[in-house]
Amino acid sequence: MKSYNQKKRILNSESVTALMAAIHRFIATKERGFVGPDQLARMFLPPKAKFFLSFAFFRKVFKNKLHKMVPGTYEYVTARTKFFDQLFVQAVTENVPQIVFLGAGYDTRALRFQDTIKETRIFELDVPTTQNNKLKLLKKNGIAIPANLSFAPVNFDTDDLGQALLNAGYDPHLMTLFMWEGVTMYITEEAVNETLSFIKNNSGAGSTVVFDYLYQSVILYQSVILGQCDYYGARQLAESAKDKEEPFSFGIEEGQIKEFLLERGFSLLKHYTPQEFEKKYLVNKNGNFLGKMYGFACHTYAEAQDI
């Protein structure tokens, strides 16, 4: 896999986007009514963020700032966590033999759901900078690494994904769930295609992949400000992209997901447009709507077809 976009920066320091995702999940644990799902996210925050974000006032300031920058970001990330949590729990309950996190960042599912996991082996892949920082913080916080969890340092740009997984003990003949959360939008089409091709050709029957993606027109609009783009948050995203170190680079056009997957040897199991996702994951126990997410981010779950 050759061309991830964030390149140089994530080779020298930990991923900022991974940290931002952890900050969102930490804030969500504090929200009444949201039922924040990640009680371990706090340990990954830098000391200043840990201090200030422990106050409701500063959490509000932070969320307002995010909302001004690109409305729907917080809602998108937190709803996404719930969806991925659900699929993870379902897989470990069914004792799916392997789960691979591609670009794991500060994911804590292997720890949070330890009691539900039976024999599933879990692999976390990320660049060494982010992965080493995660391991350091887990150790510092006295969190033991469960025996079923392996870390595979890999730079998707330059390293062989298959080799990294094999070195970590991955078995290409077993059914596997690949979780690709918050990553496709940062990489090139070539990298997306190569990852899907790897999954299709190197995993057992019934293997699946779950990922989120953005609409391609938003990516084009963001990079060259092409024409009109009326999705919720798209204009602000384009404006903020100018200063971004990790701009979005890959998308799939609205309505094209089924064909996109079929062409790459996958069949669609589940798909949510932003509107469908909001109805399912941004509603609290009392049925109250918790807020609008990006109007251009979708979630999909697909199965690799037998060769």
Ligand SMILES: C[S@@+](CC[C@H](N)C(=O)[O-])C[C@H]1O[C@@H](n2cnc3c(N)ncnc32)[C@H](O)[C@@H]1O
């Ligand atoms: C937005 S973060 C998502 C992290 C995590 N999946 C989550 O949802 O919290 C993107 C992740 O992809 C990883 N990543 C980006 N480019 C990479 C590369 N070339 N090789 C390996 N990992 C990469 C980053 O280090 C980061 O952890």
